[in-house]
Amino acid sequence: MIAYADFKIESLAYFSKKMPNHVRWVLQQIKSRIERLNALFRPVMHYNCSAHHEGTNMTEEASNISSDTAAYPWSKNEMFLFRAALAFAMRDYTNGEEFGVSDIHPCDETKRVSFWFVVTRPNTTDLVDKGTVEMAIKKSRNRINGAFLLTDQTLEFDGIYPTLAAPVSPDTPPWLIVFGVVMGAVSVGIIALLAYPLVQRKLKKNKDADDEDSDEETGVKTAEIGANDGIYNSTFSDDERFTQM
Amino acid sequence: MKLVLPNPGLDLRIPNYEDLERMEKEDGDRPKWDNKVQYILTCVGFCIGIGNVWRFPYLCQTHGGGAFLIPYIILLVLEGLPLLLLEFGIGQRLRKGSVGVWRAINPYLTGVGIASMLVSLLIGLYYNTLIAWIMWYLFNSFQGPLPWTQCPLNDNRTGFISECQRSSTVDYYFYRVTLNASASIADSGGLQWPIVICLLAAWTVVCICYIRGISTSGKAVYVTALLPYVVLAIFLIRGLTLKGAMNGVKYLFTPDVGELMNPTTWLDAGAQVFYAFSLAWGGLISFSSYNPVHNNCMQDAVILTIITGLTSIYAATVTYTVIGFRATGKYDTCISENIRTLLNGFELPEDSITASNYNAALHHLNSSYPDTVFGLDIKTCDMQKLLSEGVEGTGLAFIVFTEAITKMPGSPAWSVLFFIMLLCLGLSTLFGNIEGVVVPLKDLNLFPKRWPQEALTGITCLVSFIICLLFAQQSGIYWVTLFDNFAGSIPLLTIGLTEMIAVVYIYGIDRFNEDIKFMIGKKPCIFWQISLRFTSPLILLVILVFYLVTQAQQELTYLVWDPDYEEFPTLASVPYPSWINVVIFVLAGIPSLVVPVYALCRLVYVRCKKKMKPEKDINQMKTIA
Numbered sequence: 001m002i003a004y005a006d007f008k009i010e011s012l013a014y015f016s017k018k019m020p021n022h023v024r025w026v027l028q029q030i031k032s033r034i035e036r037l038n039a040l041f042r043p044v045m046h047y048n049c050s051a052h053h054e055g056t057n058m059t060e061e062a063s064n065i066s067s068d069t070a071a072y073p074w075s076k077n078e079m080f081l082f083r084a085a086l087a088f089a090m091r092d093y094t095n096g097e098e099f100g101v102s103d104i105h106p107c108d109e110t111k112r113v114s115f116w117f118v119v120t121r122p123n124t125t126d127l128v129d130k131g132t133v134e135m136a137i138k139k140s141r142n143r144i145n146g147a148f149l150l151t152d153q154t155l156e157f158d159g160i161y162p163t164l165a166a167p168v169s170p171d172t173p174p175w176l177i178v179f180g181v182v183m184g185a186v187s188v189g190i191i192a193l194l195a196y197p198l199v200q201r202k203l204k205k206n207k208d209a210d211d212e213d214s215d216e217e218t219g220v221k222t223a224e225i226g227a228n229d230g231i232y233n234s235t236f237s238d239d240e241r242f243t244q245m
Numbered sequence: 246m247k248l249v250l251p252n253p254g255l256d257l258r259i260p261n262y263e264d265l266e267r268m269e270k271e272d273g274d275r276p277k278w279d280n281k282v283q284y285i286l287t288c289v290g291f292c293i294g295i296g297n298v299w300r301f302p303y304l305c306q307t308h309g310g311g312a313f314l315i316p317y318i319i320l321l322v323l324e325g326l327p328l329l330l331l332e333f334g335i336g337q338r339l340r341k342g343s344v345g346v347w348r349a350i351n352p353y354l355t356g357v358g359i360a361s362m363l364v365s366l367l368i369g370l371y372y373n374t375l376i377a378w379i380m381w382y383l384f385n386s387f388q389g390p391l392p393w394t395q396c397p398l399n400d401n402r403t404g405f406i407s408e409c410q411r412s413s414t415v416d417y418y419f420y421r422v423t424l425n426a427s428a429s430i431a432d433s434g435g436l437q438w439p440i441v442i443c444l445l446a447a448w449t450v451v452c453i454c455y456i457r458g459i460s461t462s463g464k465a466v467y468v469t470a471l472l473p474y475v476v477l478a479i480f481l482i483r484g485l486t487l488k489g490a491m492n493g494v495k496y497l498f499t500p501d502v503g504e505l506m507n508p509t510t511w512l513d514a515g516a517q518v519f520y521a522f523s524l525a526w527g528g529l530i531s532f533s534s535y536n537p538v539h540n541n542c543m544q545d546a547v548i549l550t551i552i553t554g555l556t557s558i559y560a561a562t563v564t565y566t567v568i569g570f571r572a573t574g575k576y577d578t579c580i581s582e583n584i585r586t587l588l589n590g591f592e593l594p595e596d597s598i599t600a601s602n603y604n605a606a607l608h609h610l611n612s613s614y615p616d617t618v619f620g621l622d623i624k625t626c627d628m629q630k631l632l633s634e635g636v637e638g639t640g641l642a643f644i645v646f647t648e649a650i651t652k653m654p655g656s657p658a659w660s661v662l663f664f665i666m667l668l669c670l671g672l673s674t675l676f677g678n679i680e681g682v683v684v685p686l687k688d689l690n691l692f693p694k695r696w697p698q699e700a701l702t703g704i705t706c707l708v709s710f711i712i713c714l715l716f717a718q719q720s721g722i723y724w725v726t727l728f729d730n731f732a733g734s735i736p737l738l739t740i741g742l743t744e745m746i747a748v749v750y751i752y753g754i755d756r757f758n759e760d761i762k763f764m765i766g767k768k769p770c771i772f773w774q775i776s777l778r779f780t781s782p783l784i785l786l787v788i789l790v791f792y793l794v795t796q797a798q799q800e801l802t803y804l805v806w807d808p809d810y811e812e813f814p815t816l817a818s819v820p821y822p823s824w825i826n827v828v829i830f831v832l833a834g835i836p837s838l839v840v841p842v843y844a845l846c847r848l849v850y851v852r853c854k855k856k857m858k859p860e861k862d863i864n865q866m867k868t869i870a
Binding site (some may be wrong): 114159175176177178179182183185186187188189193194 | 381383384385386439442443445446449450452453456457461589592648699
């Protein structure tokens with residue numbers, strides 16, 4: 001990537017629209033643009049990049065930037081906010097050097113909300129090198145995202161990759177919990193199924209013992225009445241009703 | 246037609262009609278169904294398995310969509326229905342498990358029962374491994390975000406692990422986190438302990454559900470057989486409301502009548518019908534032997550056929566709504582990426598290119614600035630190609646579906662539902678499987694008679710779990726695929742063919758007709774006569790021959806997950822090592838060969854006994870004299 005070698009000295013980031021309604025800084029990948037910029041910046045390190053531009057009118061066109069939470073059109077005020085946020089980032093990184101809004105110079109802005117910018121030291125025209133700017137942006141990335149109500153995916157500086165948050169990993173893996181519950185239920189079920197007939201048998205044995213006692217009592221009772229034992233003697237049956245003529 | 250092979254002593258071996266009536270009145274010690282619903286649900290659960298969700302839709306889509314239903318339904322009626330009646334009728338009549346039935350028809354045919362048992366065992370082993378993987382995904386679904394939505398970070402936290410970056414999060418989760426797949430079947434690696442404990446869970450659940458035979462499994466099927474239908478209904482409603490679902494359904498059912506000329510279509514339809522009905526596993530014979538003698542098995546066969554056919558179509562519709570949603574999502578992403586690239590490349594304002602004018606804009610830009618457009622490397626987004634990425638098997642459930650679920654709102658709930666459905670589908674099939682293993686073991690007197698049913702189930706599950714540890718290794722997935730391809734194909738076809746020939750020509754189709762008349766009250770009509778005698782055995786024979794021919798011609802290769810492969814993440818196709826032929830012989834050859842080998846051994850044994858018997862008689866006479 002020859003382009004990078006050329007840009008090493010400059011501090012440049014190209015701000016452009018990545019996808020519909022998203023905002024992105026992107027380094028120019030396309031050869032023609034790289035060549036154009038090489039021509040633009042190689043001879044002289046000039047902070048006023050728009051002075052060297054081939055005269056295209058950098059009018060910001062109002063375009064809607066929307067994220068999940070807000071939709072707002074891009075305007076000069078938003079650009080001012082961007083410059084302020086970046087100045088804050090530079091101040092934060094360099095521990096107090098008094099960067100101001102005037103030290104951030106955007107240029108080459110297109111209709112697609114994309115632009116390059118350079119950063120100069122306060123009160124001078126010395127350019128801050130790309131590495132420092134990148135580190136500053138990395139450090140304050142969250143704040144810059146927050147200022148625009150955007151995220152790492154919707155607001156990107158090309159060449160500055162976000163440090164990824166580690167995936168959440170809980171202390172006890174949740175699957176072990178579910179597994180424990182299932183195995184516990186199944187084990188209880190198996191023990192219950194195996195123990196149930198044994199318990200039933202024991203209950204039945206007790207019940208049988210009780211039944212025998214009650215049988216004896218009733219046996220005594222019926223013996224007293226004499227209904228089941230004994231032979232029916234028909235001699236004493238009353239059949240006179242039938243013999244009367 | 247009197248084409249019956251001589252079968253002396255048949256009447257001595259089987260109970261006659263008076264015996265059957267007597268057994269019906271007495272309360273024998275043979276288990277019984279609590280009610281007809283339990284029986285039907287058990288059979289439905291046995292027949293409707295995971296294959297209906299992940300094999301039938303794939304076949305449908307690759308063989309001409311709606312047109313595939315024609316060979317499927319024709320073969321369902323001509324091949325599946327007669328075989329079902331055969332298994333139901335013979336089980337209900339002879340009131341024994343699969344070994345007992347074939348032994349009663351002719352002792353030389355016991356090999357058929359043993360083959361059924363071996364096949365059921367081999368299939369049960371790898372099937373329960375699939376259940377273990379499903380359980381793993383189920384256990385992991387109780388968290389949000391789902392663990393397969395994120396890649397783990399690499400060491401210096403600037404990006405994701407390269408294997409995950411190059412493939413996808415769901416691929417990585419399945420092949421690396423779950424299976425830790427090695428790069429070849431020979432490279433077994435160690436045991437993956439999460440899979441080991443999931444296997445333990447799977448076998449324990451099967452054990453508890455079947456612990457007292459059908460008296461426990463009959464209660465469990467109320468849940469395992471009915472819940473999948475409820476979940477499919479929920480997914481159908483969810484699926485139809487997703488964007489792009491109708492693309493998938495339309496793609497699935499658009500008929501391509503030309504495919505009907507292709508013999509592979511008919512072959513695949515026949516094979517699918519055969520496996521869908523779980524025929525020749527021995528489970529159906531066992532289940533119908535617990536029925537009352539006068540149960541209407543013909544009606545049951547028809548009911549089961551209708552339910553299986555409708556469920557296959559139902560499950561295919563649901564599957565393809567989700568696949569359509571996924572394909573549409575990918576297509577939209579592809580178009581958006583291209584639009585972004587174009588907007589960036591040409592510095593055009595926002596919203597000048599949208600999805601609706603994308604094609605026109607691309608054409609215009611391509612004609613004005615062809616070089617630039619070429620340099621931008623725009624990918625072609627083809628919806629048909631995305632829809633035709635037909636996946637089947639584990640790929641469908643664990644990769645395609647899990648990816649689609651992550652895009653639905655409330656993904657953990659959908660994931661839990663989906664995997665519970667797959668779990669129920671698999672478990673209900675496993676009940677029939679285990680029935681087909683435990684009951685023959687009992688009939689073969691391999692266990693002491695006084696051991697209770699619980700001990701038999703426990704021992705079978707324990708031994709199976711230990712053998713299943715083979716699948717818990719890092720090469721486990723390749724073993725599962727091997728078993729799937731070889732243990733469940735040729736032996737089943739052979740056994741099915743032998744069953745038909747045995748019942749029709751050795752037991753006698755006339756006797757079978759009389760039995761049906763005794764049990765139901767009317768003889769089977771002409772359709773059954775012709776199909777049982779000619780069409781079904783013929784169809785089975787044709788399928789078996791074609792299968793053998795195609796298998797013999799194919800080179801033995803398999804797909805591996807190899808991060809070092811050039812075209813990773815596509816699976817690499819590597820040939821099997823040479824020792825795999827032994828394994829294939831064990832899986833496919835031994836169950837098929839048990840049938841003739843047992844008959845031969847018995848022949849030899851009987852001959853030897855006869856030779857010894859005259860000598861014994863002479864000795865006895867000598868002692869008397």
